[in-house]
Amino acid sequence: MKRTILLYALSLAALIFILKLIEYRFFVRDLSLEFYVGLVAILFTVLGIWAGNKLSRKKTVVITNPEFQFDAARLQSLNISKREYEVLDLMSKGNSNQEIADKLFVSLNTVKTHSSNLFLKLNVRRRTQAVQKAKELQLIP
């Protein structure tokens, strides 16, 4: 964290130095102000992406802790429906399809349909893989 901030500061200093050089050329060679500003924008966008990645990678480690942080956004982005999620949840608790069907008051075939669609959305082929992936994606505890 500290090192990232330090590196950011150093990069900032280096960039400002480079910009001063460019500024010099700008006045000497009479380039347009738009070109100059565009260059600054590009450089700092790149720097921002880099710094952002460095800083948010630390956050990833925080997410790694055992405290489950439900990722509703990811659930939505995968287009997993409410019913499919319920099946996933019961699945992760070690229930068979028949047990899931009994608990959700639906037929076995319905559970199969839901789980099949779930596997497609999670891009897996078996329930064990689905559970694994769902945990990685912070969809279930």
Add this chain to the structure above:
Amino acid sequence: MKRTILLYALSLAALIFILKLIEYRFFVRDLSLEFYVGLVAILFTVLGIWAGNKLSRKKTVVITNPEFQFDAARLQSLNISKREYEVLDLMSKGNSNQEIADKLFVSLNTVKTHSSNLFLKLNVRRRTQAVQKAKELQLIP
């Protein structure tokens, strides 16, 4: 992904518009070039951080659980053999019996025997339950 790029483009356009306004004021109020450049730098750093985060967020895959403390004593007390544990480990990673057999260079029947004994020792009836219970017992991450 597409939406992020679109939003980035829109933000870019908005920023350029704002910059033009600032540029206008710059000439009118005669602010220093350094101030102007600094502002551009800050704005695009922020934009870069945001865009970078959006684009790289899908990389937050969590596999390691730092809380995991391997409980060798429990493994022994359950009389789980080395080979059975290897099967359990591969099982927890979503492998089918056939895949486990291939990875351990044994036959499918052997894996079935191991997993069957494993289920007895863990007092479960399905691989999903076995994985669940093994995690609870701190046998696997």
Add this chain to the structure above:
DNA sequence: AATAAAATCACACTTTCGGGTGAATGCTTT
């Protein structure tokens, strides 16, 4: 009201899993 999405179920079919039994081999431990 029309359309789209979600949820429901069926049926046929293939694959995978799990139980039960039996058996051969090798490695320790007594």
Add this chain to the structure above:
DNA sequence: AAAGCATTCACCCGAAAGTGTGATTTTATT
């Protein structure tokens, strides 16, 4: 050497899981 354990494998059988297709109903959204 004998007993015990782990490891290996085979065969059979039934249960569970998963695939594919098609169809109906319910619920949201426009």
